Amino acid sequence: NPTKPLAGKRVLVTAGGTMERIDPVRYITNDSSGKMGYAIAEAAKRMGADVTLVTAKASIAAPTGMKVVRVESTLDMMDAVLARFEQTDIVIKAAAVADYRPAYPSDIKIKKKDDTMTLELVKNPDIAQTLGERKTTQFIVSFAAETNNGEQYALDKLKRKKSDLLVLNDVTVPGAGFGTDTNIVQIFDGTGLVAALPQMSKRDVAERLLSLVAERLDGRAGS
Numbered sequence: 001n002p003t004k005p006l007a008g009k010r011v012l013v014t015a016g017g018t019m020e021r022i023d024p025v026r027y028i029t030n031d032s033s034g035k036m037g038y039a040i041a042e043a044a045k046r047m048g049a050d051v052t053l054v055t056a057k058a059s060i061a062a063p064t065g066m067k068v069v070r071v072e073s074t075l076d077m078m079d080a081v082l083a084r085f086e087q088t089d090i091v092i093k094a095a096a097v098a099d100y101r102p103a104y105p106s107d108i109k110i111k112k113k114d115d116t117m118t119l120e121l122v123k124n125p126d127i128a129q130t131l132g133e134r135k136t137t138q139f140i141v142s143f144a145a146e147t148n149n150g151e152q153y154a155l156d157k158l159k160r161k162k163s164d165l166l167v168l169n170d171v172t173v174p175g176a177g178f179g180t181d182t183n184i185v186q187i188f189d190g191t192g193l194v195a196a197l198p199q200m201s202k203r204d205v206a207e208r209l210l211s212l213v214a215e216r217l218d219g220r221a222g223s
């Protein structure tokens with residue numbers, strides 16, 4: 001079906017920025033607004049997919065007409081994604097995930113004391129990499145938000161996380177990355193650059209990306 005190229009596909013999109021609690025009133029997070037991931041979830045729905053959106057903190061309202069699972073931390077997001085992974089055909093990891101979390105989150109508000117304070121952090125699991133290790137037939141798209149050496153890091157990430165496609169946004173360029181309504185991305189597969197898109201709305205980026213995914217799924221043997 002040319003107007004619904006993702007009909008019958010189960011698509012899971014992660015979006016937003018994970019929050020890592022320090023105490024009941026404080027946390028570590030990042031600048032993700034959710035706009036990129038939400039645009040992808042909406043585009044997937046328009047293209048006929050059965051969409052599940054796993055969203056961490058975002059600054060816009062979540063889309064309607066799809067399953068929305070709200071999570072806070074990276075560990076919560078990991079659980080929510082892994083629980084659904086087997087029943088998923090396409091995973092798109094647009095969320096900005098915290099690499100570290102406080103080692104000893106406090107149940108009560110931490111009081112002001114000395115002039116300096118050290119917060120110990122521990123590494124979070126890498127959700128995309130875990131999916132890459134467990135995948136059977138799933139098609140996985142990960143993102144890379146970089147400020148330098150983007151292409152090099154992007155290709156490393158693609159291989160390490162065993163993703164099928166990787167979307168690189170240089171978050172230092174105006175009109176790209178966190179919070180904006182537009183993005184400027186390069187899309188890579190294991191052989192290198194597949195598409196370099198000029199500045200366009202996140203809605204258009206989402207449609208271009210999902211068209212590439214649909215083409216590649218069509219090209220797979222037996223489908």
Ligand code: PMT
Pocket residue numbers: 016031032033034035036037074093094095096097098099124125126127128129141142143144145146157169171177178179180
């Ligand atoms: O939400 P917006 O304001 O619209 O901004 C969009 C965006 C900039 C957040 C988005 O386009 C983007 O680039 N998302 C990925 C940001 C990110 O965390 O990149 P990363 O290079 O740190 O991570 C690489 C990939 O691994 C990502 O797909 C990420 O979801 C995933 N990851 C990272 C760490 C971790 N512990 N687990 C993961 O799964």
